[in-house]
Amino acid sequence: MTRSLVFIPVSFIVFLLLQVMLLQRIVLFDTAFCLAYAGFILFAPMEISTVVLMLMGFGFGLSLDLFQNSAGVHASATVLLAFVRNYWLEFISPQGGYDAAGADSYDAHGLVWLLTYVAPLLLIHHFILFYVEAGGFHMFWTTFGKVFFSFLFTLTVLLLYRLFTGSRR
Amino acid sequence: MRKLFNFLFKNRAILLFAVLELICGIMVVNSRQYQQAQYFNSSAEVAAKILTASQNTENYFRLRDANLQLAKENARLRTLIEKLGKNIPANTDSTAPNPFEFISAKVVNNTTALFRNFITIDKGSRDGVKPGMAVTGPNGIVGKVKAVSDSYAVVISLLNFDEHVSAAISRTGNFGTIRWDGVSPDRIKLLYLPRHSSIWSGDTVVTSGFNAIFPPDLPVGIVREVQLKDNDLFYDVSVELSQDFSRLQFVDVIFSRDASQIDSLRKIVEKP
Secondary structure, three states, X not given: OHHHHHHHHHHHHHHHHHHHHOHHHOEEOOOEEOOHHXXXXXXXXXXXXXXXXXXXXXXXXXXXXXXXXXXXXXXXXXXXXXXXXXXXXHHOOOOOOOOOXXXXXXXXXXXXXXXXXXXXXXXXXXXXXXXXXXXXXXXXXXXXXXXXXXXXXXXXXXXXXXXXXXXXX | OHHHHXXXXXXXXXXXXXXXXXXXXXXXXXXXXXXXXXXXXXOOHHHHHHHXXXXXXXXXXXXXXXXXXXXXXXXXXXXXXXXXXXXXXXXXXXXXXXXXXXXXXXXXXXXXXXXXXXXXXOOOHHHOOOOOOEEEOOOOEEEEXXXXXXXXXXXXXXXXXXXXXXXXXXXXXXXXXXXXXXXXXXXXXXXXXXXXXXXXXXXXXXXXXXXXXXXXXXXXXXXXXXXXXXXXXEOEEEEEEOOOHHHOOEEEEEEEOOHHHHHHHHHHHHOO
């Protein structure tokens, strides 16, 4: 628990600054955004309860919205991501349950597990984010293109990030 | 009562989820209403300072680009002076105030790939910037000020679903409304141009000056595609923006002396 108390504020600031100062400025072909800040929720310690996780997501989403003048858009997506995360973790838990060691156990189950964990959650997050930003489905295919290509971009960046930083065990 | 608390506690995750999403929804809807004063935005000091820090690094790498743009604008303005120089009447009233004044500002943050894009600039209420003022770039109009803090302001970009500006075809004077369709950051739509008017591909689109915010005849873009189906009342016009929004580094905020007078007059007239 004390570990989380330090880990969460630090990763909040790191993910936020990284997103605002660097990643937000990289948009490939006007369609592919890098929304790697989702890693703040995805790779938060496993033992965090859904309620706390949602409050974290709400705070983080609103902070990001402040920079993009998009009040509520990022927040709605991160809150949903935080709500679904623990249920999904439980659903795909390997036999015998997770190691109670903490955050690093995201890398203990191999790349395939990591992909099944990250990909659907990321897709949900991106889907909500871009359709809320568009304000509905009236630009369905343009928005869908943004969802899909941003999903691929973010997924690649997040997996690379885990490969380089995750294997500290 | 106890049962109720038990129920609430058991379902606290779902309840909190619903409450938080509701708050988000209200914020999204509120922030999109133009009249609504917006407090939650990137003109907030801390946010704007962080954005400035990262923009400064980027600007450094684009100095050449900025120089080139400024040189081009200089040349354009010189030609304009040359043209006007011969037409200025001898007895100009020097006491008559210039109806429009320009304040230069640096772009601190700018997006072009979203559906609702905003630009943050480094001039705020301390420099006289107020919500509703027009903003123009070196090559064409950029948007309107939406919210201000002490030393920063948020501009609602032309590349934003919620932004409408009155514009006219320079050759004929026929006017319509420009609004972005969200497809490409260098194209914008000219709406409500009636089918009896004449329009050619290559026509210049300028601000109409009907709204007192934008001075008349500022460049907007050039007509690239014109379509008119048999049953349509209006043309479907695609305009190539003359301002490249992705390269925006400096803008001018336009301070209109007459705006408040025109506004109050209009309010009196529009009252039944």
